[in-house]
Amino acid sequence: MLKKRIIPCLDIKDGTTVKGINFIELRNAGNPIELAKKYERDGADELVFLDITATIEERKTFVELVKEIAQELSIPFTVGGGISTIEDVRKLLEAGADKISINSSAVKNPQLISDLAKEFGNQCIVVAIDTKFINDNDWVHVKGGRELTEIKTLDWAKRVEELGAGEILLTSMDGDGTKNGFDLRITKIVSENINIPVIASGGAGKVEDFETVFSQTKATGALAASIFHFGEINILDLKQELKKQKIEMR
Numbered sequence: 001m002l003k004k005r006i007i008p009c010l011d012i013k014d015g016t017t018v019k020g021i022n023f024i025e026l027r028n029a030g031n032p033i034e035l036a037k038k039y040e041r042d043g044a045d046e047l048v049f050l051d052i053t054a055t056i057e058e059r060k061t062f063v064e065l066v067k068e069i070a071q072e073l074s075i076p077f078t079v080g081g082g083i084s085t086i087e088d089v090r091k092l093l094e095a096g097a098d099k100i101s102i103n104s105s106a107v108k109n110p111q112l113i114s115d116l117a118k119e120f121g122n123q124c125i126v127v128a129i130d131t132k133f134i135n136d137n138d139w140v141h142v143k144g145g146r147e148l149t150e151i152k153t154l155d156w157a158k159r160v161e162e163l164g165a166g167e168i169l170l171t172s173m174d175g176d177g178t179k180n181g182f183d184l185r186i187t188k189i190v191s192e193n194i195n196i197p198v199i200a201s202g203g204a205g206k207v208e209d210f211e212t213v214f215s216q217t218k219a220t221g222a223l224a225a226s227i228f229h230f231g232e233i234n235i236l237d238l239k240q241e242l243k244k245q246k247i248e249m250r
Contacts, residue, residue: 003250004214004242005045005221006235007199008228010035011052012081015065017229018052032065035229037072042235044075045250048101048169048223050128051081052144063095070096078126078169084112086119093120101169103128104142107149107156110163117164126199127165129156131186132173138186145173157190165196169223172202177226179205182213191218199223207233207241214247 010017010032017032036047049069051062066079079092080101089100106113106127117125130141131153138153157168170190172183182200191198199221200213210222227233239249 001248002197002220003248005199005250006043006210006239007046007048007221007223008035008039008044008235009048009050009201009223009225010229011050011225012062012065013052033068033072036069036077039228039235040073040075043239044235046075046221047073047077049077049079050101051079063091066092066095066097080126080128084109086115089116089120093124099124099126099167101126101128103130104144106160107140107142107151110159113160113163113165117166122164122166125165126167126169127160128169128171129153129160129190130171130173133186138189141173145176153186154189154193157194161194161196167197167199168194169199169201170219171223175203176201178203179227181205181209182217182219182222184213184216187213187219188217197221205232207238210238211242211245211247214242215245 012032017035039047076098078099078101079097083089083100083102084105092100113125113127130145131138132141140149140151140153140156141147142149170187172186175183180203182203187200197220200219201223204210204224204227213219213222228235243249
């Protein structure tokens with residue numbers, strides 16, 4: 001059984017960490033390098049960095065930021081945003097990223113998942129799925145959550161596993177930034193129906209939310225942003241509390 005991981009997420013826009021609610025209303029949350037160093041000191045198991053407004057022009061800047069981050073960190077970190085080619089991935093891995101996350105580009109071209117897994121290994125290919133519950137079904141969204149697709153979330157999760165993804169980062173758009181707790185329903189559905197690790201994302205607000213998602217679903221990672229950025233929960237305290245609840249932490 002895989003040990004559980006606590007994973008802070010840094011959404012980066014123009015070189016600064018930002019955070020919103022339901023994918024909108026962004027506010028400044030600080031310097032990503034300083035936050036990354038702090039989270040490593042506090043005991044984070046991994047980090048995720050997402051360039052949420054990635055464009056061709058910004059890509060070069062982001063590669064430089066990844067290099068700076070890599071020099072400061074010893075824990076694994078995943079990078080996502082605007083990645084659509086083998087060359088994009090190569091540059092980010094060479095800059096020091098341990099894993100890359102793809103979302104919209106994978107939906108647009110599912111073969112990309114297989115191509116990247118073949119080139120770099122399954123272990124470093126994370127497929128991010130942004131999901132929203134609409135009309136009695138869970139639907140995949142792309143372009144930073146702005147565009148609804150006709151793909152059902154569970155169907156897509158199963159397919160990306162078949163295509164060679166090593167992990168899924170599952171974000172509930174309904175829960176994002178609300179602090180009402182992880183979306184246990186969709187996390188449970190996805191994590192129980194595939195065989196690769198699932199990171200739960202969207203809605204963490206208190207220590208109990210992490211305990212619940214780990215005890216009631218098969219998620220192996222729990223990702224959060226604002227509660228860590230704004231000092232509402234300390235990662236070291238969180239992990240100690242989870243260990244007290246007999247949850248096996250990395």
